[in-house]
Amino acid sequence: MSIPQVVVVMGVSGTGKSTVGELLADELGVPYAEADSFHPEANVAKMSAGTPLDDTDRVPWLDAIGAWARGRTDRGLGGVVSCSALKRQYRDRLRSAEPGLYFLHLTGSRELVAERLAGRRGHFMPSGLLDSQFADLEPLEADENGAALPIDADPRALAERAVALLRTAARVSED
Numbered sequence: 001m002s003i004p005q006v007v008v009v010m011g012v013s014g015t016g017k018s019t020v021g022e023l024l025a026d027e028l029g030v031p032y033a034e035a036d037s038f039h040p041e042a043n044v045a046k047m048s049a050g051t052p053l054d055d056t057d058r059v060p061w062l063d064a065i066g067a068w069a070r071g072r073t074d075r076g077l078g079g080v081v082s083c084s085a086l087k088r089q090y091r092d093r094l095r096s097a098e099p100g101l102y103f104l105h106l107t108g109s110r111e112l113v114a115e116r117l118a119g120r121r122g123h124f125m126p127s128g129l130l131d132s133q134f135a136d137l138e139p140l141e142a143d144e145n146g147a148a149l150p151i152d153a154d155p156r157a158l159a160e161r162a163v164a165l166l167r168t169a170a171r172v173s174e175d
Contacts, residue, residue: 007080016155
């Protein structure tokens with residue numbers, strides 16, 4: 001059974017993408033990459049000022065993440081990357097670089113996510129942008145390789161559930 005090479009942990013800000021992504025990478029024994037580190041400085045400045053990114057701003061960011069994923073796969077290596085990947089067109093762009101990506105969508109209510117963001121420090125994503133993220137969110141569609149995972153447990157339990165989902169996806173793809 002083969003777990004997908006590169007997993008994208010997706011969702012709105014505050015769902016735990018980084019925490020769950022790091023734990024999942026540890027569970028799988030692969031490197032973890034934080035999508036925020038792929039943003040050009042202009043994007044960070046824009047978000048820090050409370051201005052949502054537009055689709056043009058996201059192109060170089062998505063392309064950099066896609067190149068990282070493709071590089072991992074080309075070398076026969078796996079990886080986990082956190083990336084909001086809110087819109088189908090963003091996921092399609094990532095898949096154009098690496099078609100075998102698996103998307104793990106962390107889901108939660110707006111109230112729960114807002115509560116988590118209120119308690120977070122040292123991150124450039126102001127909680128005021130949460131509404132724009134929920135407005136942009138397009139959940140995974142049936143033809144997309146991935147699964148939704150509710151954020152109703154602690155991060156370690158979510159990572160364990162994610163591994164189980166990946167194993168199930170691997171079994172299904174082998175049948």
